[in-house]
Amino acid sequence: MLDEEFFDALYERIINVDQNMLQEIELQGRGYNDTKTMISVKEQELQKHKRALDKLHESIEEDIITKQVFMERKVVRTRQIQKLEEELLNLRKVVVYEGNYPTMEQIVERIGQFRELWSEAVTSEEKNWALKKLVERVVYNREGNRVELTVCYK
Structure with a gap:
């Protein structure tokens, strides 16, 4: 079961589109x-x-x-x-x-929708549902206690 700390880190990673993604x-x-x-x-x-x-x-x-x-x-x-x-x-x-690639404007719009859904989500299932509306997949690399997330937007 994924804990609250993981979801918080994932949320922060998703709403902050990094420079590599912009490029x-x-x-x-x-x-x-x-x-x-x-x-x-x-x-x-x-x-x-x-x-x-x-x-x-x-x-x-x-x-x-x-x-x-x-x-x-x-x-x-x-x-x-x-x-x-x-x-x-x-x-x-x-x-x-x-x-079919999303434009930056589409991603920003979807992030806004995602934030709304996320703020209303209570359970892990609801948070997963919010994620599925915005994210194609999340690739993670775990090294010990450190996890690096890469977000692929829909």
């Missing part, structure tokens, strides 16, 4: 924006290849190129398009994942 949130935000920029660039590149494939079809229809040249170029363009579509699919998955 991590900032880095995640930058990574999210970088990924969105990469998606934009890849989408433009994909459109360029699709337009080139359309022009290729027009060229064969107008007898500007031979069927042999058409087939060779079509294979190359089709592969490039497929590769870009796969890359875009993977990048969009990353954006969805990165978009």
Whole structure:
């Protein structure tokens, strides 16, 4: 059973967001924006290849190129398009994942909600419930009587 001293230490650790957490949130935000920029660039590149494939079809229809040249170029363009579509699919998955990271504003808001719930909590179960509303997980490192807590916010 966890004692009151542990809960008090955990409460203090949770409501005081440390500098490392702030830096991590900032880095995640930058990574999210970088990924969105990469998606934009890849989408433009994909459109360029699709337009080139359309022009290729027009060229064969107008007898500007031979069927042999058409087939060779079509294979190359089709592969490039497929590769870009796969890359875009993977990048969009990353954006969805990165978009789930909380912003600093969200964490501050959740900490306020957490403080309210915590102040009303009487039992360990109620305190655990308050924790689950704000915290994804708490990682702790125990060395003798010393415990170091790392908080991962939702």
